[in-house]
Amino acid sequence: MEDIKLDFCKIRQKINKFSKTKQLTQIFNELYDLTLSVASQLDKNKNMEENMSRLKIKKESYNSDTSYIKAVSNQPTMNIKPLINIPVKKSNLKLSAIIVRRASEVKSNGLIHYISSEDKFSIKVNGHIIKGNIGNILKKGDDLVKIKDCRNGAECTNERCTYLHPIETRNYLEQNFMYKPSTLPFNDSFTKFGSADNIDVDFSNLNETTKKRLIDMYVHNMICCFTLLEN
Numbered sequence: 001m002e003d004i005k006l007d008f009c010k011i012r013q014k015i016n017k018f019s020k021t022k023q024l025t026q027i028f029n030e031l032y033d034l035t036l037s038v039a040s041q042l043d044k045n046k047n048m049e050e051n052m053s054r055l056k057i058k059k060e061s062y063n064s065d066t067s068y069i070k071a072v073s074n075q076p077t078m079n080i081k082p083l084i085n086i087p088v089k090k091s092n093l094k095l096s097a098i099i100v101r102r103a104s105e106v107k108s109n110g111l112i113h114y115i116s117s118e119d120k121f122s123i124k125v126n127g128h129i130i131k132g133n134i135g136n137i138l139k140k141g142d143d144l145v146k147i148k149d150c151r152n153g154a155e156c157t158n159e160r161c162t163y164l165h166p167i168e169t170r171n172y173l174e175q176n177f178m179y180k181p182s183t184l185p186f187n188d189s190f191t192k193f194g195s196a197d198n199i200d201v202d203f204s205n206l207n208e209t210t211k212k213r214l215i216d217m218y219v220h221n222m223i224c225c226f227t228l229l230e231n
């Protein structure tokens with residue numbers, strides 16, 4: 001803040017040499033107040049010190065047509081990669097997303113990311129990285145593959161293993177998408193969570209396995225949602 005005041009003081013001296021018109025002094029004062037107001041706002045920001053050290057008042061020679069002071073922020077521009085149209089699985093439908101290699105590269109910037117090493121879409125909201133893709137909804141007679149988590153997880157070495165591993169996309173059963181209250185005797189393949197009138201009771205009855213499947217399913221739904229919006 002003191003640096004800014006000092007810079008303005010120097011500019012004021014220069015202006016006085018050129019002209020003593022009231023208009024010029026008024027413009028200067030308005031600019032001065034505005035800059036201090038902006039600086040004060042930045043002050044409230046917890047990153048203020050870092051930002052202020054980058055904020056410099058660049059002085060330009062007086063010109064009657066253009067403003068003679070230009071505030072230049074040297075803050076690095078946000079390094080946002082371009083959005084690329086990514087096909088949703090093998091379809092012709094696409095989602096625009098930022099391509100990253102790993103989940104750890106997903107940023108909380110309001111944009112969909114595509115994790116190339118996992119073939120998953122992802123967003124980071126409230127500190128949570130959620131990721132997934134659209135799985136198959138299996139019907140009677142289909143092979144029941146990639147529905148339940150493999151006990152060995154990422155350590156699984158069985159190439160023919162039909163269970164779900166961390167970087168694979170989960171498949172679902174039709175009844176996974178049908179709600180049944182957790183207080184009624186339906187098996188866990190139904191969705192027993194999500195109805196507003198019973199959400200607290202249903203929540204207390206969830207087990208970890210079901211929770212994981214539900215989160216994957218909601219991400220599946222979210223990707224369906226954006227697919228509807230963007231195509």
Ligand SMILES: [Zn+2]
Binds near residue numbers: 151152157158161163
């Ligand atoms: Zn396995």
